[in-house]
Amino acid sequence: MTSESKLITFSLNSYPSWWRERYQDEVGAVVDCLVEAGRSPLWITANLLRASITTRIRGTGAPAAREFWVHRTQKSLMVAFLAWFTIVPLAIVFMLSIGENGVSHGNTLVQLSHAGTTAHNLQSVSSIVVVLIFVIALRGWRQLRSGLEGQVIPTKLFRVVNRGAMVGITLTIAALFLGEHNSTSMFAEVCAYIGLSLFVCAWLLTPAVISQMLRHGELSVTNLRKVVSSSTVLVWLYGLITLLVVGSEVALTAQPVPTSGASYLSLHSGLGGWSLLLCVGFVGLTILSGIGASVSRRSCEQILTT
């Protein structure tokens, strides 16, 4: 098998299973004829890959069965919601990396220009958006849980994650009080480390719990519509925070500093060069989540017509 035919086979296999069952043989025959007629295998591969992405997003040629569309909506909702578990820590990293307004460069305090002020304003707005993202995600989580109530028996993983998060939060809060007295500061530090570790572990395992719940349960159409609209709002908020983060980082680079060659961004942000990676992360997650939300909306509409 040549590398070109391997590429074509790969692109044919990138289609969803329902499409492959129905069309793979005939498309294979057409591809063979096109290659024989001298069409470029790379052009054929690119065309098939682009079409396979569109097919996955639109669900073209998928079976009309209601269960199929319900599960497709739930799976895509999972994609739309799970981005939250990465976006929120990224937003926290972004906010923690921000210094105070203005920064000293040597002995001189850098005067903020219009760009610097804009950057700080955008950063302030982004913290409001993070709060909104939290609220909408919690609303979506509540809708999801109420929709699956009575259907999904809480698994061992669910119980472990739930208790882990509770104990983690309690220990962290306790550490805040214990830390106020010198006699218990060492104990507070240990509590804080254990509490935060438990909370982070629970956070990392929650996506697995949600996907388990969605795999085993079936939401009603009313609940699906509610969760889909929450996911759409979340995607808009992701888009907004992405714009704010990227805009603020760009504005920070435009803020002049007294020494030539120095950058206000690297002086001001704890992330320095990592800011670019942070922006790429925000953009990527927003796109991924947007695809999930758009597929879930289309699939939900399809359920209503079947």
Add this chain to the structure above:
Amino acid sequence: MAVKGWQRAQDPALLVLTSLAAGPKHGYALIGDIEEIAGVALGPGTLYGVLARLEDAGLVEALPSEDRRRPYKITSAGSAALRERLLATSAVASIGLRRLGVTPA
């Protein structure tokens, strides 16, 4: 002066229905016919994306397959949709040509 991308603006669904209006065809024959009538080279992914959508909408119908090839034929709903679309397009075309001072051949 030729406008770049002008041909790409042609709707693949319309081209597929127009091609099938002449009789049932399988995928490769459709690609060849469309290239001949409109000068548009449809890729296999694009073609089967359109065929799947038209089949879902009941505008085309798959016939029993011959080996790996499966011919498609236009349905009566597909013919009606094509006729409606072509009449609307031709009305716009004739007005446009009249305004340009061109007499259709």
